Amino acid sequence: MLTNFKNAYILIVDDTPKNIQLLGTILKNIGYKIIVATNGLQALGILEKIKPDLILLDVMMPELDGYETCKRIKATDNLKNIPIIFLTAKTQPEDIVKGFDLGAVDYIVKPFNSSELAARVKTHLELKFNQDMLQTLLNFQRDMVLMTDGEKVIAANYSFLQFTDSKNIEEFNQKYPNIMTFLDFGTGSDKDKNSSLKLQRLPNDEEFQVKMKTANDITLIFRIKQNIVPEKEVSILSLTDITQLENQKNSLEEKASIDELTKVYNRTKFQQLFKQTIEENKINPRSICLVIFDIDHFKKINDTYGHNKGDEVLVNISQFIKAHIRMSDILCRWGGEEFTLLLVGSNIEDGIKICEKIRMLVEKYPFIEDRPVTMSMGISQYLLTDTLESFVARADNALYRAKKSGRNRTERN
Ligand SMILES: [Mg+2]
CATH class of the missing domain: 3.40.50.2300 (Response regulator)
Incomplete structure (x- = not known):
């Protein structure tokens, strides 16, 4: 041929x-x-x-x-x-x-x-x-493909030129004298035309993610793969648009971490966030309190007003409490009418004050028209020797005592 x-x-x-x-x-x-x-x-x-x-x-x-x-x-x-x-x-x-x-x-x-x-x-x-x-x-590739010496683009396909709104490679190189100013690695670089920047942080065959804006200012996520051409001091980059995949992944992750009914964190996510908090605490130690609380006589609410009303109370209480805690506090539906609350940066005295404030606000709020909804709460402060299980067990023990002592109260352990 x-x-x-x-x-x-x-x-x-x-x-x-x-x-x-x-x-x-x-x-x-x-x-x-x-x-x-x-x-x-x-x-x-x-x-x-x-x-x-x-x-x-x-x-x-x-x-x-x-x-x-x-x-x-x-x-x-x-x-x-x-x-x-x-x-x-x-x-x-x-x-x-x-x-x-x-x-x-x-x-x-x-x-x-x-x-x-x-x-x-x-x-x-x-x-x-x-x-x-x-x-x-x-050009046949849907992915963007380009060849670069680390600074300038030497060759590129139609997808790349189209994405960058450039008529040709010369025009692209004029707009972006350095390829590194075009690829946003999310390092917070201020995109100045710093000539010392050179594309070298991509080891061969490793994949990286970058964010890039389209001509209409829409941010897309790309997976970059680099292949260095031996002895030529040029590398070939292929950029695959994975925006949709990433969004799907994020929404799946969100789905997997949220309690479907109340829209607060579920137990799995809580355990994950707890681990994360304990890891961070090793570097930056703070007081941490765990609260376990439940709705008093919840079975009676279901029996009297029906399960739909019971669900409605769970949803409304969750959202009500979420609106009255700090951004850093982590609220989770532990199961049934039982919830946990992780208070980061609070000692037990502050924690009790927070619990009492929430408990009294809930008691006064008309979740059900003809009777108050009350909660019993148990709180414990994190000890360095604690596992999640022992931490939860102590708070649970305090909750048990709150129930035994007549409900609608906070106990500590
Ligand atoms: Mg002649």
Whole structure:
């Protein structure tokens, strides 16, 4: 497939008819399709209508010479990737360098050897074909794919350009002189154009998450994978949009941690948060109190007013208490009409005051029209020797005593 370029279009630009004829004959004999122009302006006119696969460009021409023609072609977005080979009688190094600087891929010195000419044309058609294939492959990816030297983007696919609202790579590099200012690793960097920033924190084959904003200011989450090209000092990044996955994960996690009826934390989440609090306490020790409380004679409420009313009381009491505790306090439905409350940063005296305040507020609030709803509470303060079980057991013991002593009260242990 790569050796058959019979369908390739080659534009020959030369002001000498003899050259055109010679070149044309060689190339046509191979099987290429030929288009000709006798000066730079005419070539530019043809390029507005036809996009050849390669251009053979004479340097010395009247009006618009080869260098200027090349410059204009390279400045045109949809033409700049067409390979240009200069045809020149000039063999001075500075002339040759100038041609390459303008973006030519090769030069052929006149008078030319026909087999050398054919070989060079074929090589550059193959290169162009491979590049186009690669770009097509990249564009085929829904993921964003880009190649970078750690600072600048060298190549990118259509998804990437579209996401960054850039016409081409040059435009992207102008907007973001450093790729690191574009990728938000959530490190709180102030996105200044700090040139010392270099993409190096991505070890090969490891995956990272970054947040990026779309042109419409929507933040999306991407998983980045980096592959370093050995000995080339470039790496290829692929960025997969995982925003939806992350949102699903978060909502599932939330679902798994919330009591369905009352919308306060469930027992599993409470245990997790307790562990976390104890870990944090090793670094930053504070007083912690645990309260276990339940609704007095809850069975009677269910029996008298029905289970729906009972559920309604549970929901309303949970939300009422949640509204009267601090942000740092952790409320959980332990089971049935039983709740736990973790008070972080409160000693037992403060904890009792909090319990009494809540208990009295609940007693006064009309959860049921014709009778007050009361609660019994047991509280214990965390000891370094405590496990969650022993901590809960002591508070539970205090709750038992509160019940025994007539309910609607707080006991400590
Ligand atoms: Mg000439």
